[in-house]
Amino acid sequence: MTLDNLKKGQTAVVIAVNAGKELKNRFSSFGLVKGAYVYTEEYSLAKKTMEIRINKTRIAIRSSEAEKVEVV
Amino acid sequence: MSVIKVALVGQPNVGKSALINSVGNARLRVGNFSGVTVKKEVVRFTRDDYDFEITDLPGSYSLTDYTIEERVTKHYLDDNDYDLILNVVDSTNIERNLYLTTELLSLNKKVVVALNMTDEAVKEGVHIDENQLGKILGVSCVKTSAVEKTGIDELIQTLIKTYNLRENRFHLQFSEVYEQEICHIVSFLEEKKVQCKISLKALAIKLLREDKDTYLRFHEEPVWIELQTIVNEAYKHLYLHYDTKDLDDIFNDEKLALTKGAVIETVQFDKQEKQTFTDKIDSLLMHQFVGLPIFLFMMWGLFQLTFEVGSIPMDWIDAFFALLIDATKSFLGDTELASVIADGAIAGVGAVVLFLPNIIILFLGIALLETTGYMSRVAFLLDGFFHKFGLHGKSFIPLVSGFGCSVPAYMAARTLKNDRDRLLTLFIIGFMSCGARLPIYVLFVGAFFAEHHAGNLLFLIYITGALLGIIAAKVLKMTAFKGDDEPFVMEMPKYRLPSFKLIWHTVSGQAMMYLKKAGTFILLASVLVWFASNYPKLPEIEQQYQVKIEQADNERAISALNNELAQYKLEHSYLGIIGHASEPFFAPLGYDWRMAIALETGLAAKEVVVATLGVLYGLGEEQDEESSGLIEKIRANISLPAGISFIVFVMIYLPCLAASMVFMREAGSWKYLAYLFVFTTATAWSLSFIAFNTAQLFT
Numbered sequence: 001m002t003l004d005n006l007k008k009g010q011t012a013v014v015i016a017v018n019a020g021k022e023l024k025n026r027f028s029s030f031g032l033v034k035g036a037y038v039y040t041e042e043y044s045l046a047k048k049t050m051e052i053r054i055n056k057t058r059i060a061i062r063s064s065e066a067e068k069v070e071v072v
Numbered sequence: 073m074s075v076i077k078v079a080l081v082g083q084p085n086v087g088k089s090a091l092i093n094s095v096g097n098a099r100l101r102v103g104n105f106s107g108v109t110v111k112k113e114v115v116r117f118t119r120d121d122y123d124f125e126i127t128d129l130p131g132s133y134s135l136t137d138y139t140i141e142e143r144v145t146k147h148y149l150d151d152n153d154y155d156l157i158l159n160v161v162d163s164t165n166i167e168r169n170l171y172l173t174t175e176l177l178s179l180n181k182k183v184v185v186a187l188n189m190t191d192e193a194v195k196e197g198v199h200i201d202e203n204q205l206g207k208i209l210g211v212s213c214v215k216t217s218a219v220e221k222t223g224i225d226e227l228i229q230t231l232i233k234t235y236n237l238r239e240n241r242f243h244l245q246f247s248e249v250y251e252q253e254i255c256h257i258v259s260f261l262e263e264k265k266v267q268c269k270i271s272l273k274a275l276a277i278k279l280l281r282e283d284k285d286t287y288l289r290f291h292e293e294p295v296w297i298e299l300q301t302i303v304n305e306a307y308k309h310l311y312l313h314y315d316t317k318d319l320d321d322i323f324n325d326e327k328l329a330l331t332k333g334a335v336i337e338t339v340q341f342d343k344q345e346k347q348t349f350t351d352k353i354d355s356l357l358m359h360q361f362v363g364l365p366i367f368l369f370m371m372w373g374l375f376q377l378t379f380e381v382g383s384i385p386m387d388w389i390d391a392f393f394a395l396l397i398d399a400t401k402s403f404l405g406d407t408e409l410a411s412v413i414a415d416g417a418i419a420g421v422g423a424v425v426l427f428l429p430n431i432i433i434l435f436l437g438i439a440l441l442e443t444t445g446y447m448s449r450v451a452f453l454l455d456g457f458f459h460k461f462g463l464h465g466k467s468f469i470p471l472v473s474g475f476g477c478s479v480p481a482y483m484a485a486r487t488l489k490n491d492r493d494r495l496l497t498l499f500i501i502g503f504m505s506c507g508a509r510l511p512i513y514v515l516f517v518g519a520f521f522a523e524h525h526a527g528n529l530l531f532l533i534y535i536t537g538a539l540l541g542i543i544a545a546k547v548l549k550m551t552a553f554k555g556d557d558e559p560f561v562m563e564m565p566k567y568r569l570p571s572f573k574l575i576w577h578t579v580s581g582q583a584m585m586y587l588k589k590a591g592t593f594i595l596l597a598s599v600l601v602w603f604a605s606n607y608p609k610l611p612e613i614e615q616q617y618q619v620k621i622e623q624a625d626n627e628r629a630i631s632a633l634n635n636e637l638a639q640y641k642l643e644h645s646y647l648g649i650i651g652h653a654s655e656p657f658f659a660p661l662g663y664d665w666r667m668a669i670a671l672e673t674g675l676a677a678k679e680v681v682v683a684t685l686g687v688l689y690g691l692g693e694e695q696d697e698e699s700s701g702l703i704e705k706i707r708a709n710i711s712l713p714a715g716i717s718f719i720v721f722v723m724i725y726l727p728c729l730a731a732s733m734v735f736m737r738e739a740g741s742w743k744y745l746a747y748l749f750v751f752t753t754a755t756a757w758s759l760s761f762i763a764f765n766t767a768q769l770f771t
């Protein structure tokens with residue numbers, strides 16, 4: 001399952017990040033790495049963008065980027 | 073006295089600029105979103121016989137080339153000469169912040185860590201053992217709070233102490249496997265006596281991370297042949313151990329392990345409430361359905377306030393300047409000097425100062441948006457919508473700054489990584505009506521519409537401008553700026569109540585800038601406009617009229633003749649000649665030559681438009697004592713359709729000279745400025761034409 005499939009309020013663990021080098025670096029500086037717990041905070045209208053939380057960091061990402069993050 | 077050069081580095085939004093403001097009594101711009109500081113700024117001050125030179129670098133999540141700002145930081149740290157790095161860390165989110173710290177430590181420079189936002193951390197139940205953390209990282213850590221100004225002196229003492237340390241030992245300990253590979257490379261470099269600005273260990277780490285610049289440097293050197301095999305060998309070992317061929321992944325793993333270890337050993341977290349303050353507010357403001365309407369309502373409220381509250385002191389200011397003009401004239405008599413001071417300088421500057429209350433309210437609104445952390449939320453809410461039009465959610469931040477002034481807005485666009493997205497955003501920033509255009513709107517709306525509609529109309533003007541900008545973005549995206557989208561990954565900062573002092577600094581600074589501009593640039597422009605509208609002198613015509621006036625038998629005829637003369641003189645002045653020459657271009661839009669001139673002078677600065685109108689409609693109306701205020705003069709001289717069409721033109725055409733120069737610099741070529749000029753003028757003309765003709769149908 002990928003991150004964008006989560007429902008609002010669900011928590012999951014990241015098992016893989018299938019992004020290019022740059023995006024992956026950015027993700028890891030936010031703590032979005034293999035083994036991290038991700039909590040879905042909010043979706044925008046039409047579910048185009050989502051807000052997630054990792055530890056204390058809240059980040060907004062597009063569903064198209066969330067697709068690149070595999071979670072269980 | 074020795075100079076200590078400090079590079080101030082930290083992740084975005086950890087309070088770097090705020091800290092430097094309280095350390096060095098500087099006045100750098102502070103906000104609550106990532107990307108407030110977009111270029112490096114230097115602050116200098118003296119303490120205890122040391123000259124400090126602190127360079128505030130743009131916030132970076134890590135030392136990569138991801139955005140322009142991060143490139144600025146990385147290149148500064150790699151190439152410039154500085155004595156030590158001051159790493160500012162958000163104590164409430166220490167683990168993520170230490171991620172950058174480990175990267176900085178890998179550079180092998182002297183580092184001091186400021187554990188900032190200590191006050192918030194204490195409130196949130198985060199307790200950091202700074203001495204233990206310092207031991208683990210091998211650097212000094214100081215707890216600070218930029219807001220409460222604690223730990224500032226200690227920080228300065230630590231900076232001085234660290235500066236005076238003789239040699240800097242590389243303290244960071246990676247995992248055993250990684251250390252072993254570093255060790256191999258270092259001992260080889262030592263044998264070969266390789267000279268390097270940075271320490272050999274730092275160099276070895278760069279090699280292990282496949283750092284491009286390092287490779288380019290070594291590529292040409294003979295030592296490369298042997299070095300290559302050694303590095304290759306190291307790669308093989310790492311690949312095997314980490315079960316991946318991605319060296320970035322491996323190094324990131326190392327960094328994460330380090331920070332995690334450090335946090336576990338030195339930080340204690342008290343039990344947290346389930347829902348934080350930010351959670352509670354966000355569940356409303358970021359709500360899927362009500363989030364956006366709330367945002368629109370707040371914007372509407374801001375414009376209502378801008379007009380309603382702003383109009384109260386406006387009447388006083390207007391009356392004051394009208395009085396001042398009359399007083400000047402009666403004091404100096406009917407001379408050229410009186411005219412240049414009263415009709416030129418005072419009328420022009422007065423017309424601009426008139427709108428100071430509106431400007432202050434608007435800037436207050438924008439300052440609140442910037443400092444509370446709401447701005448990033450709106451970027452989130454709007455990203456889906458923006459994306460449809462080829463824009464990026466992050467574009468929202470420069471666009472909102474554009475409501476204040478286009479100059480910082482163009483610079484704020486640097487947060488966009490992708491050049492195409494950035495150019496696109498730069499092109500449409502002008503559609504967001506800047507603060508300097510507000511006076512024109514307030515003037516025209518006030519002249520033509522009832523007061524209780526004015527706030528709504530103002531809101532409508534801004535929204536329409538913004539929507540036009542978004543449509544323009546779509547058109548440009550489909551034609552000029554085709555290409556892939558940039559990923560949208562953006563941090564949502566915590567909500568913070570800005571201090572009264574911070575808001576005061578920001579708003580008063582901007583208000584002072586506005587007044588300063590009125591007192592210098594606008595003053596000069598007003599005098600120029602006055603001169604161009606009073607010369608050349610036409611003594612023959614004046615004599616002809618003088619004769620006629622003497623012959624006239626009643627008051628009325630004299631007054632009519634005087635008016636006629638003033639009108640004739642104005643139309644045959646330099647300004648009149650230019651205005652008449654460009655009149656055909658503007659005639660289809662319903663403008664007379666005075667409005668045409670006002671628009672042309674507006675290319676220098678938008679405030680000049682009202683100043684010009686003030687001078688032009690002030691002259692030639694000298695006989696009419698009743699209509700003293702500028703608003704009434706506009707109402708008397710301009711028709712409603714022409715007024716609407718004028719507003720539309722102002723909404724869209726090129727921002728001021730200063731903004732155009734910044735645009736050119738940010739876009740990277742004068743050619744883009746030429747495009748922008750053609751694009752905005754053509755759009756402005758067409759839409760004003762439509763607006764004028766539509767309005768005429770209804771009147």
